[in-house]
Amino acid sequence: DAGVTQSPTHLIKTRGQQVTLRCSPKSGHDTVSWYQQALGQGPQFIFQYYEEEERQRGNFPDRFSGHQFPNYSSELNVNALLLGDSALYLCASSLSQGGNEQYFGPGTRLTVT
Amino acid sequence: AQKVTQAQTEISVVEKEDVTLDCVYETRDTTYYLFWYKQPPSGELVFLIRRNSFDEQNEISGRYSWNFQKSTSSFNFTITASQVVDSAVYFCALSEARFPPQFYFGTGTSLTVIP
Numbered sequence: 001d002a003g004v005t006q007s008p009t010h011l012i013k014t015r016g017q018q019v020t021l022r023c024s025p026k027s028g029h030d031t032v033s034w035y036q037q038a039l040g041q042g043p044q045f046i047f048q049y050y051e052e053e054e055r056q057r058g059n060f061p062d063r064f065s066g067h068q069f070p071n072y073s074s075e076l077n078v079n080a081l082l083l084g085d086s087a088l089y090l091c092a093s094s095l096s097q098g099g100n101e102q103y104f105g106p107g108t109r110l111t112v113t
Numbered sequence: 114a115q116k117v118t119q120a121q122t123e124i125s126v127v128e129k130e131d132v133t134l135d136c137v138y139e140t141r142d143t144t145y146y147l148f149w150y151k152q153p154p155s156g157e158l159v160f161l162i163r164r165n166s167f168d169e170q171n172e173i174s175g176r177y178s179w180n181f182q183k184s185t186s187s188f189n190f191t192i193t194a195s196q197v198v199d200s201a202v203y204f205c206a207l208s209e210a211r212f213p214p215q216f217y218f219g220t221g222t223s224l225t226v227i228p
Contacts, residue, residue: 031213033215033216035218041220041221042204042218042219042220042221043158043204043218045215045216045217045218048213048215050213055213056213056215088156090158092158092216094213094214096212096213097212097213098144098146098208098209098210098211098212098213098214099146099163099165099208099210099214100163100214101148101160101163102148102160102216103160104150104157104158104159104160105157106155106156106157107156107157109156
């Protein structure tokens with residue numbers, strides 16, 4: 001039973017560029033959430049996708065956008081990268097019903113120079 | 114609004130000591146869920162335990178135990194006889210009963226177990 005997978009593992013981008021991160025949820029899960037974790041901080045909620053729609057969104061600008069595909073996999077896109085976007089980006093999947101735990105992927109380490 | 118507070122930023126203990134990680138939460142919901150996650154240096158968050166708001170029974174799993182008290186809005190995590198492998202950042206989280214639920218994480222407690 002494959003867990004949550006994310007690609008790429010590491011990424012280095014230049015300020016102003018655009019980046020796409022990918023996530024495949026744990027088998028059987030239908031909900032995907034994305035988090036940004038800066039060094040020494042807790043995960044900050046970016047947004048959540050269910051049934052290919054953004055259901056909830058945290059306090060992040062429109063430069064952060066996403067998509068969920070029919071197979072439940074998801075992408076996170078960040079436009080016009082800023083130095084402050086450097087962080088570990090975590091994808092988590094879960095069942096849509098309340099009370100179920102989220103399972104996390106290994107994350108994508110994004111460095112913006 | 115939902116909020117999770119982990120007041121302990123960093124804790125260091127000597128191997129074999131017991132250690133308790135504190136978690137205090139805020140919510141207006143009557144139904145909610147609490148979680149603990151472990152983030153080792155490798156970076157991946159590992160699920161440890163889930164508790165629903167109607168179940169205040171304490172739970173023990175090996176060297177780990179959890180104390181859930183609604184009266185004080187706390188969900189504390191104790192590691193007995195700590196080991197070096199317990200060194201990690203531990204996060205407490207709260208989720209709603211809505212569909213689909215959003216998770217709210219604390220800022221984490223970094224635990225270092227010294228051999």
